[in-house]
Amino acid sequence: MWDVAEQDLGPISIGAAILGAGGGGNPYIGRLRVREALRRGQRVTVISPAELADDDMVAVCGGMGSPVVAYEKLPRGDEETTALREVEKALGRPVTAIAPFEMGGGNSMAPMVVAAAAGVPLVDGDGMGRAFPELQMTTYVIYGAPPCPSAIADERGNTLVFTAVADARWLERMARAVTVSMGGHAGVATSPMPGMLCRQVIIPRTLTLARDIGAAVAEAVRSKSEPCDAVLSVTGGTRYLRGKVVDVERRNTKGFARGSLTVDGTGPDVGRRIRIDFQNENLILWEDEKPRATVPDLISLITTDRGEPLTTELVSYGCRTDVLIMPCADLLRTEQALRVVGPRSFGFGIDPVLIARPAGASVPEAG
Amino acid sequence: MWDVAEQDLGPISIGAAILGAGGGGNPYIGRLRVREALRRGQRVTVISPAELADDDMVAVCGGMGSPVVAYEKLPRGDEETTALREVEKALGRPVTAIAPFEMGGGNSMAPMVVAAAAGVPLVDGDGMGRAFPELQMTTYVIYGAPPCPSAIADERGNTLVFTAVADARWLERMARAVTVSMGGHAGVATSPMPGMLCRQVIIPRTLTLARDIGAAVAEAVRSKSEPCDAVLSVTGGTRYLRGKVVDVERRNTKGFARGSLTVDGTGPDVGRRIRIDFQNENLILWEDEKPRATVPDLISLITTDRGEPLTTELVSYGCRTDVLIMPCADLLRTEQALRVVGPRSFGFGIDPVLIARPAGASVPEAG
Numbered sequence: 001m002w003d004v005a006e007q008d009l010g011p012i013s014i015g016a017a018i019l020g021a022g023g024g025g026n027p028y029i030g031r032l033r034v035r036e037a038l039r040r041g042q043r044v045t046v047i048s049p050a051e052l053a054d055d056d057m058v059a060v061c062g063g064m065g066s067p068v069v070a071y072e073k074l075p076r077g078d079e080e081t082t083a084l085r086e087v088e089k090a091l092g093r094p095v096t097a098i099a100p101f102e103m104g105g106g107n108s109m110a111p112m113v114v115a116a117a118a119g120v121p122l123v124d125g126d127g128m129g130r131a132f133p134e135l136q137m138t139t140y141v142i143y144g145a146p147p148c149p150s151a152i153a154d155e156r157g158n159t160l161v162f163t164a165v166a167d168a169r170w171l172e173r174m175a176r177a178v179t180v181s182m183g184g185h186a187g188v189a190t191s192p193m194p195g196m197l198c199r200q201v202i203i204p205r206t207l208t209l210a211r212d213i214g215a216a217v218a219e220a221v222r223s224k225s226e227p228c229d230a231v232l233s234v235t236g237g238t239r240y241l242r243g244k245v246v247d248v249e250r251r252n253t254k255g256f257a258r259g260s261l262t263v264d265g266t267g268p269d270v271g272r273r274i275r276i277d278f279q280n281e282n283l284i285l286w287e288d289e290k291p292r293a294t295v296p297d298l299i300s301l302i303t304t305d306r307g308e309p310l311t312t313e314l315v316s317y318g319c320r321t322d323v324l325i326m327p328c329a330d331l332l333r334t335e336q337a338l339r340v341v342g343p344r345s346f347g348f349g350i351d352p353v354l355i356a357r358p359a360g361a362s363v364p365e366a367g
Numbered sequence: 368m369w370d371v372a373e374q375d376l377g378p379i380s381i382g383a384a385i386l387g388a389g390g391g392g393n394p395y396i397g398r399l400r401v402r403e404a405l406r407r408g409q410r411v412t413v414i415s416p417a418e419l420a421d422d423d424m425v426a427v428c429g430g431m432g433s434p435v436v437a438y439e440k441l442p443r444g445d446e447e448t449t450a451l452r453e454v455e456k457a458l459g460r461p462v463t464a465i466a467p468f469e470m471g472g473g474n475s476m477a478p479m480v481v482a483a484a485a486g487v488p489l490v491d492g493d494g495m496g497r498a499f500p501e502l503q504m505t506t507y508v509i510y511g512a513p514p515c516p517s518a519i520a521d522e523r524g525n526t527l528v529f530t531a532v533a534d535a536r537w538l539e540r541m542a543r544a545v546t547v548s549m550g551g552h553a554g555v556a557t558s559p560m561p562g563m564l565c566r567q568v569i570i571p572r573t574l575t576l577a578r579d580i581g582a583a584v585a586e587a588v589r590s591k592s593e594p595c596d597a598v599l600s601v602t603g604g605t606r607y608l609r610g611k612v613v614d615v616e617r618r619n620t621k622g623f624a625r626g627s628l629t630v631d632g633t634g635p636d637v638g639r640r641i642r643i644d645f646q647n648e649n650l651i652l653w654e655d656e657k658p659r660a661t662v663p664d665l666i667s668l669i670t671t672d673r674g675e676p677l678t679t680e681l682v683s684y685g686c687r688t689d690v691l692i693m694p695c696a697d698l699l700r701t702e703q704a705l706r707v708v709g710p711r712s713f714g715f716g717i718d719p720v721l722i723a724r725p726a727g728a729s730v731p732e733a734g
Contacts, residue, residue: 086530156533158541163453164526174525177548181541 001051001121004044004112006035011214016108017309018213018231018324019206021298023281024104024131024311025067031109033077037116044112045121046207049199052097052123056195059087060127060140061114062101062188064152064175066257067280067313069184076155079187080110081117083151086161087189090149099123099198101138101188103206104131105311110187125202127191129329130298133256133280135175136168137341139331140191143201147171150190154182180255203329209234217307227307228322237326237355240285240293241269242304245319250312256280257312263301263323274323276301278312283346285325294353296333296341298326327357368418368488371411371479373402378581383475384676385580385598385691386573388665390648391471391498392434393680398476400444404483411479412488413574416566419464419490423562426454427494427507428481429468429555431519431542433624434647434680436551443522446554447477448484450518453528454556457516466490466565468505468555470573471498472678477554492569494558496696497665500623500647502542503535504708506698507558510568514538517557521549547622570696576601584674594674595689604693604722607652607660608636609671612686617679623647624679630668630690641690643668645679650713652692661720663700663708665693694724 004012013027034044052058061080088095098118100111103126115122127138141147147168152175153159160178165171171190179186193201213234220230228239243263250259258279265272275286282299285292293299301310304320315321332341333354339345342352371379380394401411419425428447455462465485467478470493482489494505508514514535519542520526527545532538538557546553560568580601587597595606610630617626625646632639642653649666652659660666668677671687682688699708700721706712709719 089530156537157531158529158533158537159531160527160529160541162525162527163456164524166523166525170523170525174527174545174548177544178541181544 001045001047004038004046006038008211009034011218012108012207012211013105013214014217014309015210015213016103017105017311018300018302019129019210019298020104020131020309020311021281021300022278022312023067023133024102025063025106026071026313027105027109029074030106030113034109034112034116037113042116044115046124047097047121048124049202049204052195052199054194054196056096057091057093058097058099058123058193058195058198059084059095059189060099060101060138060191061111062107063110063185064188065179065185066252066255067106067311069252071313073183073185075185075187077113078117079153079155080114080189082153082159083187083189084114084118086151086159087149087192090161090163091192095120095192097121097123097195099202100126100207102126102128102131103210105309107131108207108210123198123202124207125204126206127202129203129206129332131281132341135172135190138191139201139203139337140193141168142337142340145191145193145197145201147191149192150175150188152178152186152188154186158182176255184255203331221306227302228324231302231307231324235326236357237324239322240325241265241272241274241323242267243269243321243323245315245317245321248315248317261315263321279346280312282312284343284348285323291350291353293325294343294350295346296328296337296352297354298328300324300326325355327355330357368412368414371405371413373405375578376401378585379475379574379578380472380581381584381676382577382580383470384472384678385667385669386496386577386665387471387498387676387678388648388667389645389679390434390500391469392430392473393438394472394476396441397473397480401476401479401483404480409483411482413491414464414488415491416569416571419562419566421561421563423463424458424460425464425466425490425560425562425565426451426462426556427466427468427505427558428478429474430477430552431555432546432552433619433622434473434678436619438680440550440552442552442554444480445484446520446522447481447556449520449526450554450556451481451485453518453526454516454559457528457530458559462487462559464488464490464562466569467493467574469493469495469498470577472676474498475574475577490565490569491574492571493573494569496570496573496699498648499708502539502557505558506568506570506704507560508535509704509707512558512560512564512568514558516559517542517555519545519553519555521553525549543622551622570698588673594669595671595691598669598674598691602693603724604691606689607692608632608639608641608690609634610636610688610690612682612684612688615682615684628682630688646713647679649679651710651715652690658717658720660692661710661717662713663695663704663719664721665695667691667693692722694722697724
């Protein structure tokens with residue numbers, strides 16, 4: 001159990017955005033809001049999943065929508081908390097702990113805002129160990145947490161509750177449509193589950209991991225060493241390419257930022273060219289028309305000099321970048337999980353290409 | 368107070384579809400379902416608005432979506448009832464009477480299904496005295512019924528509740544998006560209000576009116592007189608043109624059937640050509656590039672020989688038709704109402720062109 005301090009917010013938001021694999025949204029507003037909550041004397045107490053009691057009631061909170069939209073459409077700040085209150089009403093009992101939906105810039109901060117406002121602890125972990133674009137793509141849902149009741153709220157006060165859904169894909173489909181109609185971004189509370197279940201299905205310790213990654217990057221910048229090496233020393237994985245972004249094609253459609261980006265190698269990698277397809281998050285890394293890394297592994301771009309995450313809504317022509325491949329959590333490597341978060345779930349007719357875990361300097365197993 | 372009998376269902380569905388002004392959906396499935404309920408011994412008791420007690424709780428029920436979709440995507444039949452149960456849960460009290468959303472083929476039957484299933488009376492009236500395409504276009508909402516809680520359900524069991532909305536237009540926007548994501552058609556329960564308010568804001572006696580219209584048409588067909596005259600003798604209004612449908616342009620977009628149809632005059636009207644723009648319902652009747660009739664007045668097409676309603680999802684090339692203009696209810700003629708249901712609400716930059724009421728053989732006041 002530890003309390004989030006103001007000086008943790010920078011490292012957590014940087015580390016979470018690197019884990020976000022291109023997605024997870026912009027942390028700026030959320031970070032200010034958590035800071036203000038802490039300065040007002042509210043607390044964000046982080047507990048490990050093991051500290052959850054069997055009969056705790058955990059709800060999963062975060063923002064939903066395209067990060068491109070969230071970057072310009074500022075949240076009011078209480079969207080996720082409003083959604084949480086509706087889930088509690090529908091459950092008929094209070095929620096006693098908050099769990100993050102995913103790791104990612106914005107979605108590392110949003111659950112802290114809720115935990116501070118609701119005065120309940122935040123579980124150190126999340127449902128993806130990274131970010132994914134769709135609601136059914138969490139280990140919570142994959143391993144049995146109920147999709148209902150879920151609630152969604154926007155900055156105008158529009159609030160709705162899903163009381164029954166055919167399955168989590170239907171929840172995603174309907175909630176996405178509502179989010180788009182709300183203007184492209186909203187706060188969600190979902191997957192209410194007992195502590196006993198949460199302990200088994202959450203990917204543990206990812207908030208601490210995010211903080212450690214952020215701290216390692218800051219230390220590397222201070223000591224003028226490679227931020228890229230600092231990240232990989234914490235996460236495992238490999239630098240696939242050092243290069244320069246030479247093209248970004250991005251459209252905001254059906255509630256997602258979709259497109260692809262091209263990176264040309266520089267230095268030792270000169271002459272190579274890779275393409276990365278994304279849907280909010282980076283999905284597939286292609287070189288010579290072959291997939292070299294795929295979901296659920298993490299494909300993340302950071303700036304070469306300062307290790308800053310280049311998320312899909314911010315990446316642009318000319319960025320100097322290290323392209324990292326980091327191994328996904330074991331809970332995402334089962335057949336059951338790969339059916340939901342593998343390349344085919346995103347419409348690509350290819351098998352997953354994953355790196356070994358743990359892996360300090362591992363290479364792709366296939367492809 | 369009267370009980371709906373099996374032999375009332377035909378006249379009501381025909382009359383309501385004529386009042387539907389091109390919209391309101393297909394009554395066929397709903398009519399079968401009400402018939403089965405009656406044969407099982409369930410009752411649909413119709414009460415006049417005056418019979419509502421001050422503290423009755425009235426909910427408004429009906430189908431939402433494009434009638435083109437509803438014609439092919441069959442309802443399960445309990446969608447509106449499921450939605451009603453969710454509204455009751457959110458209210459924390461039972462609903463004691465059902466009011467129709469609108470008059471129209473499908474939406475005259477759907478509230479009867481709910482009333483029979485829930486065992487509560489059906490109020491003789493509706494919120495439009497016709498059909499309109501959007502949720503905020505009811506006299507309930509225009510004159511102060513709350514838009515929340517509202518609920519929406521589909522045939523898969525997907526169910527959601529709007530617990531707070533910025534206003535009724537936001538409810539429409541979000542509910543429409545959900546309906547489209549559900550496949551284009553869903554059941555809705557909305558505008559829960561006390562009996563005291565319902566008495567003041569409902570357009571009264573429209574269920575009886577629908578039955579009378581349907582009965583008059585049947586009698587005209589039996590006696591080989593003009594169905595068109597039979598309708599107008601009940602509703603007031605005028606036959607604008609007798610002709611033949613020579614073109615229909617219809618697209619199913621954003622949850623609506625949108626388009627226009629062209630009718631060429633025949634017999635006494637030969638040489639004339641009119642165009643009607645529609646969004647689920649007929650909105651504007653044009654001749655010589657001038658609007659000759661507009662919402663909120665009712666523009667309805669019936670077949671010349673048998674007086675059958677030609678709704679916008681069924682009308683097609685070659686139909687022989689009488690084009691009727693019927694006066695809308697007084698509650699739709701106020702400035703407050705015209706801001707919501709006048710031509711400008713549908714994107715037309717013109718003022719309303721309405722006929723006088725009551726009007727046996729009146730002519731347009733302007734245009």
